[in-house]
Amino acid sequence: xxxxxxxxxxxxxxxxxxxxxxxxxxxxxxxxxxxxxxxxxxxxxxxxxxxxxxxxxxxxxxxxxxxxxxxxxxxxxxxxxxxxxxxxxxxxxxxxxxxxxxxxxxxxxxxxxxxxxxxxxxxxxxxxxxxxxxxxxxxxxxxxxxxxxxxxxxxxxxxxxxxxxxxxxxxxxxxxxxxxxxxxxxxxxxxxxxxxxxxxxxxxxxxxxxxxxxxxxxxxxxxxxxxxxxxxxxxxxxxxxxxxxxxxxxxxxxxxxxxx
Amino acid sequence: xxxxxxxxxxxxxxxxxxxxxxxxxxxxxxxxxxxxxxxxxxxxxxxxxxxxxxxxxxxxxxxxxxxxxxxxxxxxxxxxxxxxxxxxxxxxxxxxxxxxxxxxxxxxxxxxxxxxxxxxxxxxxxxxxxxxxxxxxxxxxxxxxxxxxxxxxxxxxxxxxxxxxxxxxxxxxxxxxxxxxxxxxxxxxxxxxxxxxxxxxxxxxxxxxxxxxxxxxxxxxxxxxxxxxxxxxxxxxxxxxxxxxxxxxxx
Numbered sequence: 001x002x003x004x005x006x007x008x009x010x011x012x013x014x015x016x017x018x019x020x021x022x023x024x025x026x027x028x029x030x031x032x033x034x035x036x037x038x039x040x041x042x043x044x045x046x047x048x049x050x051x052x053x054x055x056x057x058x059x060x061x062x063x064x065x066x067x068x069x070x071x072x073x074x075x076x077x078x079x080x081x082x083x084x085x086x087x088x089x090x091x092x093x094x095x096x097x098x099x100x101x102x103x104x105x106x107x108x109x110x111x112x113x114x115x116x117x118x119x120x121x122x123x124x125x126x127x128x129x130x131x132x133x134x135x136x137x138x139x140x141x142x143x144x145x146x147x148x149x150x151x152x153x154x155x156x157x158x159x160x161x162x163x164x165x166x167x168x169x170x171x172x173x174x175x176x177x178x179x180x181x182x183x184x185x186x187x188x189x190x191x192x193x194x195x196x197x198x199x200x201x202x203x204x205x206x207x208x209x210x211x212x213x214x215x216x217x218x219x220x221x222x223x224x225x226x227x228x229x230x231x232x233x234x235x236x237x238x239x240x241x242x243x244x245x246x247x248x249x250x251x252x253x254x255x256x257x258x259x260x
Numbered sequence: 261x262x263x264x265x266x267x268x269x270x271x272x273x274x275x276x277x278x279x280x281x282x283x284x285x286x287x288x289x290x291x292x293x294x295x296x297x298x299x300x301x302x303x304x305x306x307x308x309x310x311x312x313x314x315x316x317x318x319x320x321x322x323x324x325x326x327x328x329x330x331x332x333x334x335x336x337x338x339x340x341x342x343x344x345x346x347x348x349x350x351x352x353x354x355x356x357x358x359x360x361x362x363x364x365x366x367x368x369x370x371x372x373x374x375x376x377x378x379x380x381x382x383x384x385x386x387x388x389x390x391x392x393x394x395x396x397x398x399x400x401x402x403x404x405x406x407x408x409x410x411x412x413x414x415x416x417x418x419x420x421x422x423x424x425x426x427x428x429x430x431x432x433x434x435x436x437x438x439x440x441x442x443x444x445x446x447x448x449x450x451x452x453x454x455x456x457x458x459x460x461x462x463x464x465x466x467x468x469x470x471x472x473x474x475x476x477x478x479x480x481x482x483x484x485x486x487x488x489x490x491x492x493x494x495x496x497x498x499x500x501x502x503x504x505x506x507x508x509x510x511x
Binding site for chain 2: 018019021022023024025026046098101102103104105106109112113114115116117118119120121123124125192195196199200203204207208215218219221222227230231233234237238241242244245
C-alpha cells in the first residue's frame with residue numbers, strides 16, 4: 001500500500017497554529033474591506049472595492065512598475081548614502097577625540113531638526129530630479145545611524161581592544177578588524193528606523209516635486225479623485241516597506257553572523 | 261590646563277565655523293536662495309506675529325494628536341499583551357504598523373475627513389498610535405520570563421501577574437515610546453499641513469516656497485524643531501520619577 005502523501009502531517013509540523021491566526025487576521029481585514037466597499041456602506045468615492053483596485057492595477061501595470069522602480073532606487077541609494085556617511089562619521093569621531101569634539105556641536109544643532117521639515121528646501125536647493133530626493137532621504141537616515149553607531153562604538157568592550165593589542169595589532173588594525181565588526185550588530189535597530197524614514201522622506205519628496213515615483217501616483221490619485229489609484233499607490237508603499245524591512249533584517253543578520 | 265582648554269577651542273571653533281560657513285554660503289550664493297543667519301533672526305524680531313499664530317495651530321494639533329494617539333497606543337498594546345493568541349492574531353498588523361511609511365496615509369485622511377483640523381488631527385493620532393503601540397508591545401514581549409516565573413513561584417494569579425509584574429516592567433519601554441511619539445507628533449502635523457491646511461507651520465513653510473520667503477521658511481523649521489525638542493524634554497522630565505527604580509531609562 002502506498003503511504004499517504006503526508007501533506008497534512010507536514011503542514012501540522014511546519015505551520016505554527018499561531019501563524020494561522022495571523023493569516024486569519026489578514027483574511028478578515030480583506031473581507032471587511034470587501035464588505036464595506038461592495039455593500040455601499042462606505043461610498044465608492046471614499047473607499048474603492050478590491051475589484052476596482054485590481055482592475056486599475058491591470059490597466060496601469062507598466063506605469064506602476066516604472067514608478068515603483070524609481071521610488072525604490074531613490075530609497076536604496078539615499079538609504080545607502082545616508083547610512084554609509086553616518087557610520088563613517090561615527091567611526092571617524094570614535095577614532096579621534098578632536099574630530100568628535102569638532103563635529104559634536106554641529107550635530108547637536110542639526111540633529112533635532114525633523115527630517116520632514118527639510119523637504120520644502122530641497123526644491124529650492126536641488127530643483128526637480130534625483131538629487132533633491134536623494135538628499136532628503138540621506139539626511140533622514142544619516143543622523144539616526146550616526147547616533148546609533150556612536151553609541152555602539154562606545155559600547156564595544158575595552159577587553160576586545162586589549163586582546164587585539166596583546167596579539168600585536170596596530171591601532172588601525174584593532175579599529176578596523178575588531179571595533180568595526182563589534183559595532184555593526186548594534187546598528188540594526190537604527191538601520192530599520194532609518195529605512196522607515198527613508199520611505200517617508202522619498203514619499204514626501206515625490207509628493208512635492210512631480211518627479212515620478214509612487215508618491216506622485218498617490219498624489220495624482222488624490223488630486224484627480226481617482227481613489228482606486230490612490231489606494232493602489234498606498235498599498236504598494238505598505239507592501240514595499242514591509243518587504244524591505246524583512247529583507248534588510250534578514251540579510252543584515254546573515255551579514256553579521258559573528259554577532260550570534 | 262591645556263587638556264581642559266583645547267576641546268573648548270575645538271568646540272567653539274566648530275560653532276564659529278558653522279555660522280561662518282553659513283554666512284559665506286549665503287553671501288556668495290553657494291547654496292541657492294540661502295539667506296544669511298541675520299535674515300532669519302530678523303524674521304523673529306520683525307514679524308513674530310504670523311509665525312507665532314501658525315506655531316500655535318501646529319502646537320494644538322500636535323498635542324491633541326499626541327495625547328489621543330499615545331493613550332490609544334498604550335491601551336491597545338496592553339490589551340494585545342494579555343495573551344499570546346491575541347498577539348498572534350494581530351501579528352500582521354503589528355508588523356505593518358512597524359514599517360509602514362505613515363506619510364502615505366495623509367492623502368487618504370484628507371480624502372476621508374477633508375482639509376484642515378478634521379484630517380490633520382486624526383492623522384497625527386494614527387501616527388502617534390503606531391509609534392507608541394509598536395514600542396509598547398515590544399516592551400511587553402521583552403519582559404524577562406524569569407520575572408513571570410518568580411511571580412508564579414510565589415503564587416501570583418493571572419491578573420496579579422499582569423498588574424504587579426508586567427505593568428511595572430514595561431513602564432520604561434512605554435516612556436521610551438512616548439518620547440519618540442512626542443518628538444514625532446509635530447513633524448507629523450507639519451507633513452499633514454504641507455498637503456492640506458490653511459494655517460500651521462507646515463502651511464507657513466510651504467507658502468514660503470511659493471513666495472520665495474526663505475528666511476520665513478527657516479524660521480518655521482526652527483519653530484517646529486523647538487516644539488519637538490520641548491515635547492520630548494517635557495515627557496522626559498515629567499516621567500523621570502516613574503522609572504527611577506529602573507536601570508535604563510530608554511530601551
